[in-house]
Amino acid sequence: MARKDQQRTDVGLRLKEHLLNTGLSRASLRQLATAAGVSDRMLLYYFDDKADALNTAFGLIAADLTLALDMAVPEGTTLSMTDLIRTVTDLTLAPDTKPYFRLWTEAIAGVLREPEQFEQIVKLIASGFLTWIEARLEGGTPESRQADAAMILAMIDGLALLEICTDEATARLAAERMKQGV
């Protein structure tokens, strides 16, 4: 049992890296196993099934992302809407965190293709994002902060999508335009 638990965390970390590097395009059971340096047979020994393996990896990814967000705007500090938009849009397009947002958009689209696999974890992470943003908005009422947070999350997601369907330059253009307000 000791070995199994150890491998669950080790392999989970390698799966996380693999997903960040290649997205969901190479996420079959055998491909995941190879990327993690184990056999497909053993991957299903460490994890209940493919969904369990993916959920574990996504959990680690969400934790990473939350950490990065907290580094940028620590808990307890609040920013003006403009400053918060500036911070999170920069993060969305930053080289270090970009893979996270790419995977995030893939996971959202996954909700439409395979809800049983993605819906639960995606909605969980999304509501986490929303409360994170709300807690860091200064001023206004709780209702206004809720609306602001929804808009900001839409902006982040929109930027990530825009970069995919056009190019990085266009996404940066949109980001800069967002920062200066409508």
Added chain:
Amino acid sequence: MARKDQQRTDVGLRLKEHLLNTGLSRASLRQLATAAGVSDRMLLYYFDDKADALNTAFGLIAADLTLALDMAVPEGTTLSMTDLIRTVTDLTLAPDTKPYFRLWTEAIAGVLREPEQFEQIVKLIASGFLTWIEARLEGGTPESRQADAAMILAMIDGLALLEICTDEATARLAAERMKQGV
């Protein structure tokens, strides 16, 4: 040859409806054929391969969407940024056009999973959107309109994603918030 051409257009229309109804989750060759009321063998007789069939359907879908956009804001007319945002965000969440934007987000995510299948057509449609928006923005310089258009497209895409990863109410909240400016 006459029959083949006729079927190409008829089956293409049925594929379009199928994709709008079910997205990309039921888009295997056999599933597409069944939905179009033909055998998989015949689907590959009417179209070169699966990519050809999908591209044909996406072409029809893009044409539909362009038509809907032109109905909302005809060519030649220009709107203020606020009014244009109001118009397109309403369109994004309207029951009639929502399936189009859902499929649009699936196609964008498809670029990451299967670039050879989706990249070309997605970038084509995206640049079409951008020029459509630019042409309908009043005032400003060409450069400012380009940035504005990029931001608006990001907003639309972001709303579509937000609705998937949270719910319709949250997406409407974000849309209303976008309309009143930052």
Added chain:
DNA sequence: ACAGTTTTGTAGCGATCGCTACAACAGGAA
């Protein structure tokens, strides 16, 4: 009627999918 082309059905290819049955191994406890 005939030949030639277009259209269609049957059947199956090789590859990959998620997953499992089964037996062989290891290591520690008795």
Added chain:
DNA sequence: TTCCTGTTGTAGCGATCGCTACAAAACTGT
């Protein structure tokens, strides 16, 4: 030693994937 639990490899299941070979049928022009 013996047994038992935990770990691993081999091999393969049934299903689906995109696509194709082959030949029969249907249609066309002469």
